Amino acid sequence: MNNKLNLSSCVIVLLLLISFQEVIAQRTIGRPLLIDERDNERNAACATQAQNSFIFIASLSPGDALPSGNEFIFELSDPDGSFDTGQNRELGRIDRPNNGTTTTQEIRIEGIALPTDVNSDFYRVRVRTTEAGIQSQPSDDIAMHYFDTRLRVILNNRNDVFVCNSTTINETITVTMRDDMGNAVDPNQFDWIWFRDGALITGASGPSLQVTTEGTYRASIPFGLCQPFYTANGSAGNSNNVDVILLDQDAVTVSTPSPDFSYCPEETKVLISSEQDSDFSYQWYKDGEPIAGAIAPTITLPLNNFQGEYYVEVQFGNEGCTLQSTPPTIVTNEGSSITQELPENLIILPNEIITLEVLTDAPDGSPFRWRVNTNVQEQGIVSGPSLTYVIDDGIVGEYRVEIDANDPCDSRLFSETEIFAPVNFDITIGTTGENLCSEDTVQLELLEMQGRTNTGFLVPLTPEQLNFFDFEWYRDGVPLGETSLSLTVDRSDSGGNYQLRANFRGPEFGETISNNLPISFVADDIELTVTPESLPEDGSPVTITAPFDSNYTYEWYIIVDGEEQLIAGENENTLQTNQEGTYFVRISSLICTADSLPVTVGIPSGPSEIIPNVISFNGQAFRNWTLPQSMLSDGTVEVIIYDSRGREDLRTTNYQNNWPTENSRTGGKDAVYYYIITKNSTVLRKGSITVMR
Incomplete structure (x- = not known):
């Protein structure tokens, strides 16, 4: 009986030992956690260009040692928390702990930098081994956002939107972005949310917004749980505010601090626009003519000849919304004026006699006097509109006429000039x-x-x-x-x-x-020469040469996708380049500017099928430009034809030998065209096409 008990006990112990060893061998990894430097769990990782280092941990259950080459990889899900879309990314990896143990161990990885395109509150992280086939369950949702706080978010170029001469608003405001070097950044790589008067605009998610209602608008990049963090960093990701305003046609009026718009000459005469903003543009008018230099929201009228009809034009913002004060403000002079004043300054030549003259509407009998360098030289009373003074002694200095007008204002009028002798x-x-x-x-x-x-x-x-x-x-x-x-x-x-x-x-x-x-006249058909005629195989450049004239200035351009691009720093009559492309030079003299004919720089042509460089027009129809069969009806072959000014005339794939009869922007009217044929972005052939008539 005892033998049976001993045998049973041995079996039970053996089974327990085997079960324990299996538990040790089947090690597991717990859900990963995001923690801070004090080991406190966090639910958001908010990164910038200056702060992008994070700590993740996971628990490893007791068990046997893992293979010595094993690594623990921390993987990031897609923005929705899924690992099944093929968008998983590795955040980092660590090669420990791989030792066997009877206690739970910590897998800790520090200095993890978030990818710069993360922007979701629903990422998850998991851990897997490279050798042991162990994979953790995904973490709980972790918000992860990255934003370069040096990026500037600019809405509508910082300009408010003013709508005038309309009863409705239909405007588009757009976000642009600049880095700290002033370079443009594509705003389409971000999600956007929009606000009007502080309230979220539902359904608006792109970098542009169609506006139909007045209000104060703002665009922001949504950072979810990281929003407070970025707001504390100088309102990162937020644009400036833009006001959208529908202006009334009668919004601009003119006022004055005086009781009315009737003045005596010696009074301070100020006209004030109802719109006062340094961002607006102003122009004052008198009797329908612009007043030189009167471009502020207020204007002070002169001593003389100030009576007339005044109005101000106010341009709101930079979009040409301009309103005029209506009706015109009638300014009256209760006294008198010098209606034609002395010129500001004059030269007197040897033996020259100069007659100074002013015109005035001061009443006859009003006293006047002429002063030279403050001394009275002549005086009398007004009789008629003209007062003159003859300079026949060549004296230089300050000349001034003064009139004590016998009018209701007792106007004290004057006009002055200075006479100079030249050297x-x-x-x-x-x-x-x-x-x-x-x-x-x-x-x-x-x-x-x-x-x-x-x-x-x-x-x-x-x-x-x-x-x-x-x-x-x-x-x-x-x-x-x-x-x-x-x-x-x-x-x-x-x-x-x-x-x-x-x-x-x-x-x-x-x-x-x-x-x-x-x-120096500049011809409109200047031809360029290319030496050598094509790019050498050793990579050395060709030289493009324009006619030289010391009175010319030169700007070189390359045509990229039909657009002119200035080649900075090239201002001689020659250009060296080892880049394929179509080039021209803009030549200027003091009297005009003209562009040369474009020239194409390419690689040497090897043995190939013939591409015609001449087509004909018989007065009624074209003989179309034909390509070899190998280049026809092929979606990977792109044909681009430029006119003689370098502007795109045709861009197509699957060319059908139908140009210029069809699809020619110029209708084949130019004498010379230029073509580029590419296959999968590789240039096959370049050349010119002459139209014979």
Whole structure:
């Protein structure tokens, strides 16, 4: 009996030992946790460019040692928490603990950097082994967001939206983004939420918003549980506010601090726009004409000649919404004015007699006086609208006329000028008209002649004072015998440098020479040369050359996807490049600007099928441009044809030998076209097509 008990006991112990060993061998990994530096569990990982290091842990149950090469991989789910969509990503891995143990161990991985595109509250993390076939259950939801707080979110270029001359609003406001270097960042890579007057706009999730209602709008990147973190970091991910305002047609009015708009000349006369904002643009008008320099929301009227009809135009924002104050404000003068004042400054030439004149509406019998350098030189009473003073002694200095008007305001009117003696003169010549390259002749003329004082101050001469000089035109330093104030230059004289010289009819001054004006016409059919004709196989560049003229300036461009792209820093008549593409140069002179014909830089052509470079037009129909059969009806072969200005004329796959009869933007009217044929983005052939007529 005892033997049976001993045998049973042995069996039971053996079974218990086997069961215990199986438990040890079947090790498991618990759900991973996100923790902070104090080992407190967290439910959100909020990362920036300056703060992107996180700690994850998981528990490893007791058991046998794992293979020595085993690693524990922390995997990230897709944004919805699923590991079944093929979007799993590795966050990091660690090679310990792999030792056997009878107690629970911690798998701890530190310094985990979140991918820069994470933006969801529903990520999950799991842990799996590389050798032992163990995989944990997914963690609970963990919010993970990354945002570079240096990115600026700019709504509507920081401009408010003003709608005028309309009863409804239909505007689009758009988010743009810039990095800390000012480079554009694509806002489409982010999700967006929109707010109006602080309330969430449901259904709006893109970087643009169609607006139909007034209000204050803002766009934000949704950061879920990380929103408080990013808000504390300088409101990261939030745009500026944009006000959308529907303006009433009568929104702009004009007021004055005075009781009304009737003034005496010596009163302070201020007109004020009802709209006061430094972001708005203003222009004041008097009697329908813009007032020079009156571009502020207020205007102070002058002493003289201030009566008239005034209004202000206010441009709201940058979109051309402009309203005018209506009706015009009628300003009246209860006193008198000097209706034509003295010129601001004048030059007096040797032996010249100058007559100063003002016009006034002061009543006859009003006293007046002329002062020279504060001393009264002449006085009398007003009789008629004109008051004059003759300068025949060459005295320079300040000249002033004063009128004590016998009117209800007892107006004290004045006008003053300063007379200067020149020490020499400046002459400026130029052309009339713009972009004159297509003209057969160019008109040169005297634009301005100024007297220079001993302090360097410049005062324009009057047309009458030009009669004190003899003029002559020069080309490349050679007199032309032309003595008028203008000169006609023919296209055949292109390339010359012109000057106008003036000699005062007296011994007091030497010869005055104008600025040098180079006149160079730019042809509209300039051809470029490429040396060598195609890109060498060793990778060395080709040189593209335009005609040289010292009076030209050059800007080189490459055409990319039909768009002109300036090649920065290239301003000579030659360009070296080892990049395939279509190039042209923009040539400017003082009188015009023109583009060269484009030229294509490509690789040498090997033995290949023939592609025609000439098509014909018989006056009624084209003989179309035909490609080899191998390039037809192939969706991977793209054909791009540019016109003579480098603008895209055709872009297509599956070319059907039907250009230019069909699909030509220009209708085949140009004399020369240029083509690029690519297959899977690799250039097959490039060349030109001449249209024979």
